[in-house]
Amino acid sequence: MPSRHLPKRRLSLTNVGGAPVLSGEASLAATLARALDVEPGAGLERWTHGFHTYAARMHPDTAGRLVRALSRAGAAVLDPFCGSGTVVVEALVHGARAVGRDLNPVAIRLARMRAAVVPEARRRAVRERAWRIAGIAAGRVRQGHLPPAPLPPGADQFDARTFAELAWLRAAIAADRDPFVREALALVLSSILVKVSCRASDTDSRYQPKCRPPGAATAIFGHKVDELCRRWKALREALPSPLYPADLGIDDARRLRTVPDASIDLVVTSPPYANVYDYAEQHALRAAWLGEDAGALRANEVGARRGFRDARRGLERWEHDGAAWVAAVARVLRPSGLACVLGGDGATPLGPVRFDECLGRWAVAAGLRVEASAAQRRPIFDEETRRAFRGRDRREHLIAVGRGEM
Incomplete structure (x- = not known):
């Protein structure tokens, strides 16, 4: 049979990136590995996930598996970099109290629309x-x-x-x-x-x-x-009863001023990767058509590519911002709470930015510790990243941090 007649075979990210490398507490690491084992592009047909593109959003199946495995109905689940609301929607369907924050006003409006209960x-x-x-x-x-x-x-x-x-x-x-x-x-x-x-x-x-x-x-x-x-x-x-309305608002993840101390049971989030995207530039046209002022996002976006034009200064800000948002997460977590963070290795002219090493430093400084992790190899597409890694693996990491009081 000619190859053009063969059905397309969808590969999970485990197949694409190989078996994940696990560390830490075994059952939690296995949960993280299952959350990473997803098919690229799958899940977008489910509920409101596929409405409106949003670059580098968390895979819906990753978000859903983490929320279901690590929280109970009625638990407070926060995404401090909620983007267009993938984690929020999955938390709502699970029966959790979904809390989403983002500095991007376009993102918050999208998340509200995706999470809307419309008769x-x-x-x-x-x-x-x-x-x-x-x-x-x-x-x-x-x-x-x-x-x-x-x-x-x-x-x-x-x-x-x-x-x-x-x-x-x-x-x-x-x-x-x-x-x-x-x-x-x-x-x-x-x-x-x-x-x-x-x-x-x-x-x-x-x-x-x-x-x-x-x-x-x-x-x-x-x-x-x-x-x-x-x-x-x-x-x-798909929504359960009782339903807890989503709590969505504009806030800086480095501060989380609108989230009370010790109020969150589970954090599931994917912060911007270092030196990869400029969300302010990507959403500039949309923000203007929607009448939004994206000035705060332009000034305070974490990991923005434009901030690495001077690589050394970009890395300094990356470290400062990372330590700040992890400290904010630590403040809002309950003593038994857990934060699951999905992040990928970045690249600069000064070399790779290993996300697992960064998050490990930030967690210790905030009084947290890495409980478990799962990491997969990811392909390198551009010459800048190839030069930074010099034949070494680039990885995406799903890391659970907490206080060890689970």
């Missing part, structure tokens, strides 16, 4: 308004009407017709009288911005000219709303 009447209203708004926007552009001022930023990142459709969508959404409908549709619009733009991808800002047919952007918008409503329905059907 059928409200889902129907969102769908109906969305398609009416899509029809209005497509019609205005077809008739040659210019979008109302003030225009959203970033016109040079779209072909002219697509930008006009998006601008009309944005204006019509803003005019809707229902706050929940406005928020839901604004975030759906955010979710398609990069897809219909001339940007290569969320993580690649290169310009790639695209010419979409008339009405393409408005149609994609409408279908994305239909998808979100289906996801809301699936989430609502």
